[in-house]
Amino acid sequence: MWTLQKRRSFFLILLLVTAVWAWCTTATGSDRLEYQYRRAQSSVERLLNSPRKQKYRQYWLACIDKFKAVYAAQPQGPWADDAIFMMARLYEKLYRHSFSKKDKQEALDYYKRLIKRFPKSRNVSRARSGLARLAPRRSTTRKATASTPPVKKGVTKPKGLTQVRAEHQKKRPQSGKALARVTDLRVWSNPDYTRVVVDVDQEVPFTYRLLKKDPTIGKPQRLYIDLDRACLDARVRPVVPIGDDLLSNARAAQHAPATVRVVLDIKSIEKFKIFSLKNPFRVVLDVNGVRKRTKRKTVKKPVVPKPGQDIPKGALAKQLALGVKRVVIDPGHGGKDPGALGYYKSILEKNVTLEVSRRLARKIREELGIEAILTRNRDRFLSLEERTALANTKNADLFLSIHANASKNHRCRGVETYFLNLATDNDAIMVAARENATSAKNISDLETILNDLMKNAKISESSRLAADVQRGVTRHLRKRFKYIRDNGVKQAPFYVLLGAEMPCVLIEIAFISNPSECRRLNTAVYQETLVEGIVAGIRDYIEEINPTALKRSVPGIQARNL
Numbered sequence: 009m010w011t012l013q014k015r016r017s018f019f020l021i022l023l024l025v026t027a028v029w030a031w032c033t034t035a036t037g038s039d040r041l042e043y044q045y046r047r048a049q050s051s052v053e054r055l056l057n058s059p060r061k062q063k064y065r066q067y068w069l070a071c072i073d074k075f076k077a078v079y080a081a082q083p084q085g086p087w088a089d090d091a092i093f094m095m096a097r098l099y100e101k102l103y104r105h106s107f108s109k110k111d112k113q114e115a116l117d118y119y120k121r122l123i124k125r126f127p128k129s130r131n132v133s134r135a136r137s138g139l140a141r142l143a144p145r146r147s148t149t150r151k152a153t154a155s156t157p158p159v160k161k162g163v164t165k166p167k168g169l170t171q172v173r174a175e176h177q178k179k180r181p182q183s184g185k186a187l188a189r190v191t192d193l194r195v196w197s198n199p200d201y202t203r204v205v206v207d208v209d210q211e212v213p214f215t216y217r218l219l220k221k222d223p224t225i226g227k228p229q230r231l232y233i234d235l236d237r238a239c240l241d242a243r244v245r246p247v248v249p250i251g252d253d254l255l256s257n258a259r260a261a262q263h264a265p266a267t268v269r270v271v272l273d274i275k276s277i278e279k280f281k282i283f284s285l286k287n288p289f290r291v292v293l294d295v296n297g298v299r300k301r302t303k304r305k306t307v308k309k310p311v312v313p314k315p316g317q318d319i320p321k322g323a324l325a326k327q328l329a330l331g332v333k334r335v336v337i338d339p340g341h342g343g344k345d346p347g348a349l350g351y352y353k354s355i356l357e358k359n360v361t362l363e364v365s366r367r368l369a370r371k372i373r374e375e376l377g378i379e380a381i382l383t384r385n386r387d388r389f390l391s392l393e394e395r396t397a398l399a400n401t402k403n404a405d406l407f408l409s410i411h412a413n414a415s416k417n418h419r420c421r422g423v424e425t426y427f428l429n430l431a432t433d434n435d436a437i438m439v440a441a442r443e444n445a446t447s448a449k450n451i452s453d454l455e456t457i458l459n460d461l462m463k464n465a466k467i468s469e470s471s472r473l474a475a476d477v478q479r480g481v482t483r484h485l486r487k488r489f490k491y492i493r494d495n496g497v498k499q500a501p502f503y504v505l506l507g508a509e510m511p512c513v514l515i516e517i518a519f520i521s522n523p524s525e526c527r528r529l530n531t532a533v534y535q536e537t538l539v540e541g542i543v544a545g546i547r548d549y550i551e552e553i554n555p556t557a558l559k560r561s562v563p564g565i566q567a568r569n570l
Contacts, residue, residue: 041078042346043353045087048074052094068102086344089129092122100138116142133191133241134209140186188212188238188289190268193245193260196397199253199297201509203397206260206270206291212238214291216282228256229274233282233291238268254297285393285503287444292393294400294507331554334379335372335546336404338504339365340411340443343389348414348442351526357412358387360529364517365410368539375543376550392444392503400509406473406546407512409504411443412520412529421522422493423485425478426514427470428506429499439516440500469511471497473549477513480545481538488537489528515542 051071054061061067072095079091096118103111119135119142126132192207216233240262248258256273263269272295281294339361341347347357362384369380381402383395399407413424426436474497482494495516505512517538518525528534 040353041081041085041087043349044074044081045078045091046346046349048078048091048094052098062105065102065106068098068105072098089122089126089131092118092126093129093131093135096122096135096138100142103142112142133189137186137189137209187266188235189241190235190238190244190260190270191241193248193258193270194394195248195250195258196394196401197250197252197254198401198403200403201297201400202250202252202254202295203393203400203507204255204258204270204272204293204295205391205393206233206235206293208235208238208289208291211284211286211289212236214284218280229277230271231274231277231280231293231295232269232271233293234263235268235270235291237266239266240268254295281507283506285506290393292507296509331550332376332378332405332546334381334402334404335406335408336381336383336399336402337365337369337372338383338395338399338407338409340409340504342384342387345389348412348520350520350529351418351523352530355520355526355530357414357520360412360520361410361517362387364535364538367535368408368410368542371539371543372546376547393507395504396507399512400507404510406549407505407508407510408477408542409502409512409514411514411516412518413439413516414442414521415519416521418521418523421491421519421525422495423478423481423518424495424498424516425474425481426498426500426502426516427467427474428502428508428512429467429471430501436498436500439498440502443514444501444503466508466511469553470513471499472552473511473545474513476548476552477515477542477545480543480548481515481517481541484537484541484544485534489534491524 048071051074055067055071056062075091075094075098079088079095082088096115099111099115099118102108103115116139119138122129122135123132123139188208188210190206190208192205194205194207196203212235214233214235216231219227219230219232221227221229240260244260246260248260250257254275254277256275259271259273261269261271272293274295276297277295279296282291284291339358341358341361343358345358347361350356350360365382366385369382372378372380381398381404383398384390395409396407413420413422426439478494478497482492485492502514505514518529518534520526520529
């Protein structure tokens with residue numbers, strides 16, 4: 009027989025357990041939804057890589073159902089608009105195989121639903137392009153003639169920007185493929201370097217040309233790029249002021265019915281690079297100028313203590329920093345891009361890389377006396393080209409990108425360091441494809457770009473830095489942990505390193521898909537030991553490029569700091 013007091017205790021415990029369960033469900037619901045969305049994306053990639061599966065309707069519907077489940081779980085959640093867009097896109101691709109009007113109508117309905125329910129979504133422009141591809145072509149000649157007011161002979165009315173764009177829309181070539189849409193113009197700059205990125209919602213061919221200054225018409229030196237089979241979105245600003253020592257502004261306009269021209273008005277220029285990136289497609293323009301000569305500041309001679317004298321605090325750090333004064337650390341992924349999913353689902357690559365990067369920045373400042381800057385110090389999304397632009401605009405001496413590796417084979421383990429170059433093996437190609445968030449097929453396109461940029465890339469310095477960091481990391485980890493595998497220094501084409509003006513490396517700190525390494529990545533001991541190894545590698549690199557830095561110190565200092 010239960011007494012009244014026992015019954016009350018039982019119900020109180022039951023209520024407490026129910027509350028805790030509800031709280032845990034709410035706290036982890038977002039992570040589970042994110043994991044569910046990534047699983048759906050993986051199934052789509054497998055489908056698109058298998059021509060045999062694409063012939064069968066059930067595989068397409070299975071992928072669509074997975075995105076439906078994501079949308080149904082949280083119709084107003086952070087992944088709802090992406091799920092709707094993927095459903096529409098899959099139905100559109102299915103329609104290209106089945107030619108079923110039902111599939112076409114489903115795609116149209118989902119595109120319209122996305123535009124109506126999420127007007128501020130980044131997928132809206134792509135949804136409009138999808139509608140343009142699927143909507144039936146209608147003749148607008150009669151309507152345009154009827155609505156056009158009569159124009160008096162001999163009178164020319166000036167055309168506004170809206171009218172010009174409307175005319176270009178009417179003059180579009182009636183081809184089977186809709187024009188791509190230029191959606192944004194982004195700029196990063198400092199007095200010596202400027203990066204301009206042109207965002208396009210689908211891949212288009214482009215050409216560019218550097219024009220000389222023409223004083224007769226008051227035109228400065230200009231660099232323009234023409235995007236073929238493209239139109240300018242109405243929301244793009246026609247003029248983006250820059251106002252640095254290189255460029256005055258960037259201008260975008262509809263140059264021809266199917267050509268968008270982006271013009272950079274140049275003040276001074278030494279060299280420039282232009283290349284394209286995919287998923288989504290964008291064109292990147294890097295402009296470098298001649299650095300202005302400044303008066304040399306008087307540099308105090310390093311303090312060398314006499315035998316038996318105490319070492320001044322910070323003297324060694326100042327000597328070490330003679331060759332490297334600023335390091336930019338890039339925590340991989342972030343925000344809506346979680347990176348690789350850990351063996352334990354609550355561990356995400358974006359969180360691990362951020363914590364390791366914070367520890368690394370603090371250790372570099374304390375032990376080397378070098379300025380350390382993070383590209384992101386919280387959970388936010390940064391595009392790959394933006395990360396490199398931040399390193400360039402900060403005039404960094406070194407650029408380190410921190411990532412965690414992953415593989416379908418959970419037994420894969422180890423640490424490896426990459427520098428920017430052509431890939432030499434299939435494993436490097438797959439790692440680059442994953443970090444670039446693209447398919448392995450696109451790596452061949454990126455290698456073509458790299459062939460044009462090799463003359464300006466700091467490959468030898470980057471390979472030396474990669475070797476020093478890899479050696480330092482494995483040496484320190486093996487002191488405290490067992491089964492540390494040294495996967496060595498490798499080379500591969502990474503978007504995040506492309507266009508960097510300084511020695512740069514990408515460090516894969518462990519395999520987050522391996523059970524033991526995933527567990528280690530989430531511990532402070534492993535992270536601290538890891539960053540100690542990276543700092544040791546940076547110290548070795550500084551000593552190589554500036555051999556006299558440590559020789560000026562008294563005997564015994566070098567041994568204490570290695």
